[in-house]
Structure formats: C-alpha cells, structure tokens
Amino acid sequence: MGVMEATRTRSINVAVLAMGGQGGGVLVDWIVSLAEAGGYYAQSTAVPGVAQRTGATIYYLEMVELGERRRGQTPVLALTPTPGELDVVIGAELMEAGRAMQRGLVTPDRTTLIASAHRAYAVDEKSVPGDGAADNTPVYQAGAAASRRFVCFDMAALAERSGSVVSAVLFGALAATESLPFPRAAFEDTIRRAGVGVEASLRAFALGFDGTLAGAAGGGEGKVSGPVGEKRLPDLSPIGHAGFDALLGRIGRDFPAAAQPMLVAGLRKVVDFQDLRYGAEYLDRVAEFARLDGTAAGAPLTLAAAKHVANAMAYDDVIRVADLKTRASRFERVRREQKAKPDQIVYTTEFMHPRLEEVAGSLPAPVGRFIEGSPNLSRLLDRWINRGRRVRTGTVRWFVPLWVIGGMRRVRRGTLRHAREVAHMQAWLDHARRVAPTDPALAAQVLECRRLIKGYSDTHARGTGKFDRVVAMAVRLEGRTDAADWVRRLREAALRDEEGKALGQAIATIESFLPTDGGARAVPAPAPAPLA
Incomplete structure (x- = not known):
C-alpha cells in the first residue's frame, strides 16, 4: 500500500476534550465511523490526563477525503492537535472549552467551538470552605470572541432528560453546525450502527440538534445560554397541613414581604429537621430582628436572620x-x-x-x-x-x-x-441584637458570619473555630464607623482557605491599628490594604 507524504486536500481536524464518564471516546468513535462511512480516511488519537475523576482526556481526530484516484493510499496525519489548525473543538464541560482556548486550539477565523454549559467542579473549587466555583463569565466571553462560531448550552440537562449521556447531545450539536460534510441522516445512522443504547442516544442527539438550531434561529450564534439562574424560593401557598399552614399564615401577617420567601424556606428546613414546635421557635427568633428592622427598606436584618437562624437550628448531628x-x-x-x-x-x-x-x-x-x-x-x-x-x-x-x-x-x-448548639446560637443572636440599635449594618454582618459554620465532624469544628475568631474581632471593632466592612472582610478571608491562613492575616492587619487595650476607636484609622 502506498504512503502519501502530503495531500492536496486539506484535512478536517477535530479535538474533543472530555473527562471520564462523559463519553468522549464514544463520541470520537462515532465521528470516525461517520467519516469512514462517508468515504473519508480518519485517524484518532487520545492523550489521557490525570486531573479530576479519571482525568481530562484530549481526543484528536483528522479526516481527509482521498477521492477515487487515491483510494488505497494511506495519508500521513498528525497525532496531536496543532494550535490554529482546528476546525472543530468540542468541550464536554464548560471549563474544558476554556482549557482548549488556553492551549490556543480555538481560532476566530476557523474553529467552531461546541461546549456544554454545565460544570463539573474541580477539586480546588470544591475544597474551598465558601463558594469556590470559578466565574463562568470569562469563558463565555472568550468563547464568543475566540471562535468562528460558539455553541454552548446545558447539554448535560438534555442528556439526563433523554436518559443518555452528554456525548450524544454533543454529537447532535455537531451535526446541526454543519461543520462536517455529512447530512443529519448519516449521523443518526452512525448511532444505529454502534448498536448500544440506540434509542436513548437518538433522543439525546435530536435534543442537541434542535437546541443548536433554536439558538441560531434566535440570533444566538456566538452567544450562549448559561447555567440556571437564581434559585427559586417557595411562596406562602398552603400545603394542606393545618399546623404548618398556620405558621405560613403567621409569616404572611407578621413579617415584611421582602423576607417572606426566605422565611418559608427556613421554616421548611427546621420543621423537617425537628417538628412544628421547633418551627414556631424559629419564627420567634427571627421576629426579634423584624422588630429591630422596623420599616427599613429590604428588611436586611430579618432577611439575614431568616436564612442563618434556620441553618443554625438545623445543624448536622x-x-x-x-x-x-x-x-x-x-x-x-x-x-x-x-x-x-x-x-x-x-x-x-x-x-x-x-x-x-x-x-x-x-x-x-x-x-x-x-x-x-x-x-x-x-x-x-x-x-x-x-x-x-x-x-x-x-x-x-x-x-x-x-x-x-x-x-x-x-x-x-x-x-x-443540642444544649451546646442552642447556647452557641443564643450568644451569637444576643450579640447581633445588642449592636443592632446603634449599628444595624454591623448586626447584619454578624448574622452573615453564621455561614462559616457548616457540615459535620471536623468540617463543623473548623468552621466553628473560624466563626468564633471573627465574632470575637467584631466585638473589638464595635464603635468604629467601618466595623461592618471589616467584619465582612474577615468573613470573606475565613472562607478563602480551609486552614484559616487568610483569616489569620486579616486579623493581624486589624490588630495593627486597634488600641492595645482591646478597645475600639470611633474614628477609622488610615485605611489598610484591601483584603478582598
């Protein structure tokens, strides 16, 4: 068999970036089968990674149409993707698309970038005590700017709806972009030839195909539909249980409208944790802050108490x-x-x-x-x-x-x-109530500090230790006009790492300008370097 050192017909180059369990290998096999059935010579390679789960793998595929004159000849194709030479890049998860752009695999004059908007969080994101999730916005913006066409929507949700995996939805999106010279029927025949999970895969394929066309028809080329937005809170609708509905009625009568959805969510949580009497105790505790709020716009103290008192009462034992x-x-x-x-x-x-x-x-x-x-x-x-x-x-x-x-x-x-949790919670609430009449902003920040405590066993112990350190500093900061801002910075520093190093540095910064006797100054010291 002859060997072609070069071909006059430019190859079509595709890269797929996927993690274990996302079906990247199946997707590449489908594309190879599709190309070969269409008269193309196709070659695929894979370079496995070691990050996240079983590792993020880069699959690379080249296909070239030989034509009648070159049938039987073997073209020389590359084994790894070359920056600037990719026609299609597929990311089975949003940040994989971001990594492809970082590697230079996506170019605005040539590359169609296809990605699912869902996230599979990295270890570094999940290990942060607070919200360690990376911001998705830069990836969306870069995808629109760096590619010739950017197709991105939540394909994992469509895969779950169809009972399949995300690779089948991605295959449908690939067909809809017309980046490969094959009709939709050829893509579907490829799935049928594979003979595994055919019906579910075809359902997922159709959802991916239609979702891509819907985005294009709506002027969405180069734009994305990101993950689901804000979480919806429950309303005051009765559930048909007399005792619980009576507590809902109390929320509607006695609490400001701005805090009612959060109160309903908190009530559900504490009643599920214990019982209706416990739910009434929850409303009693939050009602004290509703009185302190008075007619304040947005009811900030009530809203903060509604969220964090529920979390404090429904601890993980x-x-x-x-x-x-x-x-x-x-x-x-x-x-x-x-x-x-x-x-x-x-x-x-x-x-x-x-x-x-x-x-x-x-x-x-x-x-x-x-x-x-x-x-x-x-x-x-x-x-x-x-x-x-x-x-x-x-x-x-x-x-x-x-x-x-x-x-x-x-x-x-x-x-x-329970005795210890109640005593600890009561001391925290007493502190917030004490400072609320003179510094409501500080009181709200003290309430927000409760988010430092979460989880079970060692995680709970570490969070409680950080909480106690921050609240102790809040006491020392009382009387300062910038006390609330410093407590906010302390809380954010405490959420930055598991060991509490950032919190220690933040406390050292504050101690550098507090009086040595532990008292507070009414006038702020010269502003130190920002902690955020």
Missing part, C-alpha cells in the same frame, strides 16, 4: 446524618444518578468515622458530660470509634440501626449536642 442517609428519596436519587435499571441492585457504601464529640453529643446531656469528663472511658470509646466503619446502607444490618438513630429526633432536645 448524628441523628440528622442517619436520617438523611436512610430516606427513600436518597436511595432514589442515587439510583437515578447511576442510571440504574429497574432490575438492577445498587448498594451504597458509606465511610463513617464519627468523633468522640459526635457520639457523646448524641447522648442525654448528663451522660455525654460524664463520658467527656472521664479520661479512661473517653479513651476506650475513642479507640473503638477511630476504627471507622464501611457501612452498606442497603443491607438490613446497617439500615436498621441508622434508621433507629434517625428516628431519635424526639429526644434530640435533651442531648448534649
């Missing part, structure tokens, strides 16, 4: 964790995420490693204090706990004990953990 892990809705969600068929069995294995504090905290307060005050008993119990447990919640052996623990909410108010 052993009882809550066991309850959530044994709910039918959780098993259904796991099956749905794994795309399990009705006749398939799905087992979930949990690694549980509670600390001594969690175990003692779930006991009646006197018993828990006795255990913590007995070194020998604490060491013995801690040694048993530290072995950890791999728990299969789908088995009777583990489901029943967890289900029993989850049902202990009836005795939760008598536990050591």
Whole structure:
C-alpha cells in the first residue's frame, strides 16, 4: 500500500476534550465511523490526563477525503492537535472549552467551538470552605470572541432528560453546525450502527440538534445560554397541613414581604429537621430582628436572620446524618444518578468515622458530660470509634440501626449536642441584637458570619473555630464607623482557605491599628490594604 507524504486536500481536524464518564471516546468513535462511512480516511488519537475523576482526556481526530484516484493510499496525519489548525473543538464541560482556548486550539477565523454549559467542579473549587466555583463569565466571553462560531448550552440537562449521556447531545450539536460534510441522516445512522443504547442516544442527539438550531434561529450564534439562574424560593401557598399552614399564615401577617420567601424556606428546613414546635421557635427568633428592622427598606436584618437562624437550628448531628442517609428519596436519587435499571441492585457504601464529640453529643446531656469528663472511658470509646466503619446502607444490618438513630429526633432536645448548639446560637443572636440599635449594618454582618459554620465532624469544628475568631474581632471593632466592612472582610478571608491562613492575616492587619487595650476607636484609622 502506498504512503502519501502530503495531500492536496486539506484535512478536517477535530479535538474533543472530555473527562471520564462523559463519553468522549464514544463520541470520537462515532465521528470516525461517520467519516469512514462517508468515504473519508480518519485517524484518532487520545492523550489521557490525570486531573479530576479519571482525568481530562484530549481526543484528536483528522479526516481527509482521498477521492477515487487515491483510494488505497494511506495519508500521513498528525497525532496531536496543532494550535490554529482546528476546525472543530468540542468541550464536554464548560471549563474544558476554556482549557482548549488556553492551549490556543480555538481560532476566530476557523474553529467552531461546541461546549456544554454545565460544570463539573474541580477539586480546588470544591475544597474551598465558601463558594469556590470559578466565574463562568470569562469563558463565555472568550468563547464568543475566540471562535468562528460558539455553541454552548446545558447539554448535560438534555442528556439526563433523554436518559443518555452528554456525548450524544454533543454529537447532535455537531451535526446541526454543519461543520462536517455529512447530512443529519448519516449521523443518526452512525448511532444505529454502534448498536448500544440506540434509542436513548437518538433522543439525546435530536435534543442537541434542535437546541443548536433554536439558538441560531434566535440570533444566538456566538452567544450562549448559561447555567440556571437564581434559585427559586417557595411562596406562602398552603400545603394542606393545618399546623404548618398556620405558621405560613403567621409569616404572611407578621413579617415584611421582602423576607417572606426566605422565611418559608427556613421554616421548611427546621420543621423537617425537628417538628412544628421547633418551627414556631424559629419564627420567634427571627421576629426579634423584624422588630429591630422596623420599616427599613429590604428588611436586611430579618432577611439575614431568616436564612442563618434556620441553618443554625438545623445543624448536622448524628441523628440528622442517619436520617438523611436512610430516606427513600436518597436511595432514589442515587439510583437515578447511576442510571440504574429497574432490575438492577445498587448498594451504597458509606465511610463513617464519627468523633468522640459526635457520639457523646448524641447522648442525654448528663451522660455525654460524664463520658467527656472521664479520661479512661473517653479513651476506650475513642479507640473503638477511630476504627471507622464501611457501612452498606442497603443491607438490613446497617439500615436498621441508622434508621433507629434517625428516628431519635424526639429526644434530640435533651442531648448534649443540642444544649451546646442552642447556647452557641443564643450568644451569637444576643450579640447581633445588642449592636443592632446603634449599628444595624454591623448586626447584619454578624448574622452573615453564621455561614462559616457548616457540615459535620471536623468540617463543623473548623468552621466553628473560624466563626468564633471573627465574632470575637467584631466585638473589638464595635464603635468604629467601618466595623461592618471589616467584619465582612474577615468573613470573606475565613472562607478563602480551609486552614484559616487568610483569616489569620486579616486579623493581624486589624490588630495593627486597634488600641492595645482591646478597645475600639470611633474614628477609622488610615485605611489598610484591601483584603478582598
């Protein structure tokens, strides 16, 4: 067989960037099969990565039409993509499209860029204590500017709706762009020839095809439809339960309209956590801040209290964790995420490693204090706990004990953990109420500090430690006209890293201008360098 050192016909070059589980290899196989069925010679390569899950892989494909005269000859094609030489770049996730642009694979005079707008967050994004998600906007803007055509919408949602994977939706989007010289029917025949998940893949293909055409028809070429916007909060509509509906009625009567949706969401959370009486206690606590707000526009204190008091009251203890892990809705969600068929069995294995504090905290307060005050008993119990447990919640052996623990909410108010959480919460709310009459902005920032506390076990302990440090500094800052702004900066610094290094630096900055006796100045010191 002869070898062609060069071809007069320019090859069509395609790069696909995908992570494990997104079907990048299947998508490339489809494109190769499509090209070969259409009379083209096609070659594909893959360079696996090591980032995120099983790694982000770059698949590269070249195809060239040989024509009758060159049938039987083997063209010499590249093994890796060359910047500036790509006709199509496909990102199975938004940031993969961003990485393709960083590598120079996308050019405005040649490249059609196709990407799904959903996000699969990187480890660095997920490990930040606060919201560590990268801003998507620069990727959208760069995609529109750097490519000849940019097609981007939430293809993962369409894949889930069709019961398929995102690669099938991407294949449909590729067909709709007409970047390859093949009709829609040829793309669909390719899926049929593969013979795996044909019906679901064809449904996903059609959704991707139609979604791309809809964007173009609406003047959307070069534009994108990003992820879903703001979360919708519930309204005051009755649910048909007399006790809960009575509490909803109280929200409608006694609280400002601006805070009512957040109050409904908070009420649902605390009632689900405990009971209706607990929900009434939640409204009592928030009502104190509604009175302090008075007629203030936007009811800032009420809104902050509505959100963060609910989170404080619905803390994650052993009882809550066991309850959530044994709910039918959780098993259904796991099956749905794994795309399990009705006749398939799905087992979930949990690694549980509670600390001594969690175990003692779930006991009646006197018993828990006795255990913590007995070194020998604490060491013995801690040694048993530290072995950890791999728990299969789908088995009777583990489901029943967890289900029993989850049902202990009836005795939760008598536990050591509840006593400590209530005392800690009350001190925080007393602080906010005390400063509200003279500095409502500072009071709102103190309430917002509660977002530092979240999670379970070590995560909860670290967050509580940061919260206590920030609130302690808020006390020292009282009386300053810029106290609220400094507390906001401290909170943002605390959310920046898990270890609290940024928070330590922020506290050192504040201590550099506070009086050594711990008092506060009414007049701001010269403004230090911004922390944000």
